[in-house]
Amino acid sequence: DAGITQSPRHKVTETGTPVTLRCHQTENHRYMYWYRQDPGHGLRLIHYSYGVKDTDKGEVSDGYSVSRSKTEDFLLTLESATSSQTSVYFCAIRTDTPGNEQFFGPGTRLTVL
Amino acid sequence: AQSVTQPDIHITVSEGASLELRCNYSYGATPYLFWYVQSPGQGLQLLLKYFSGDTLVQGIKGFEAEFKRSQSSFNLRKPSVHWSDAAEYFCAVVLLSNFGNEKLTFGTGTRLTIIP
Numbered sequence: 001d002a003g004i005t006q007s008p009r010h011k012v013t014e015t016g017t018p019v020t021l022r023c024h025q026t027e028n029h030r031y032m033y034w035y036r037q038d039p040g041h042g043l044r045l046i047h048y049s050y051g052v053k054d055t056d057k058g059e060v061s062d063g064y065s066v067s068r069s070k071t072e073d074f075l076l077t078l079e080s081a082t083s084s085q086t087s088v089y090f091c092a093i094r095t096d097t098p099g100n101e102q103f104f105g106p107g108t109r110l111t112v113l
Numbered sequence: 114a115q116s117v118t119q120p121d122i123h124i125t126v127s128e129g130a131s132l133e134l135r136c137n138y139s140y141g142a143t144p145y146l147f148w149y150v151q152s153p154g155q156g157l158q159l160l161l162k163y164f165s166g167d168t169l170v171q172g173i174k175g176f177e178a179e180f181k182r183s184q185s186s187f188n189l190r191k192p193s194v195h196w197s198d199a200a201e202y203f204c205a206v207v208l209l210s211n212f213g214n215e216k217l218t219f220g221t222g223t224r225l226t227i228i229p
Contacts, residue, residue, distance in 0.1 A: 033217070042203055042219035043157075058216065090156060092217075099145050099164035100207060102217055104157040 004105035023091030031094035032074040119220035134189040136204030145207035
């Protein structure tokens with residue numbers, strides 16, 4: 001499972017509240033990613049990180065911010081949650097093997113009421 | 114714009130029958146190609162990948178996929194499906210960003226139902 005955990009696994013919150021999701025890895029991979037999964041859209045990249053304090057935007061980054069102060073942790077923050085951010089969020093790491101495949105965490109189901 | 118297309122939203126197959134799931138991509142060069150499987154309520158598991166060499170790649174759980182450059186396709190196959198193969202399947206492509214950091218682009222998925 002590539003040593004990836006996500007917390008919390010489920011969260012229900014109200015519109016306008018801040019939310020932080022945590023991704024933790026145990027294998028010291030440089031690249032980490034946050035995706036959201038919605039029916040009919042597959043997985044879409046929100047933000048990614050290529051090292052401590054090095055992050056960049058993905059295709060659906062509006063309303064999200066990230067931080068990476070340690071190699072093992074990659075945090076995703078919704079500053080003011082909206083109902084459109086109700087989704088399942090997946091964290092992933094990228095290996096350095098040929099092909100650079102990504103391995104995914106178990107996901108966090110977020111509901112914004 | 115680069116894209117990944119899985120034309121079949123839902124496929125139903127009888128147990129023991131063969132399976133082919135389609136994936137097409139739009140990209141200027143040969144990308145890295147992947148198939149992932151997601152069981153209900155679970156994360157994504159890598160089935161197989163192609164990045165160079167033999168265009169027919171073998172994966173886990175008896176799956177294989179063939180890269181056809183002329184058709185920009187990377188179809189997933191299995192000769193005989195099992196009830197446990199019921200899941201959602203995602204094709205994905207690595208595209209090179211401006212900074213050289215590969216980003217994975219996913220198709221919208223194909224949901225596979227197995228009937229007895």
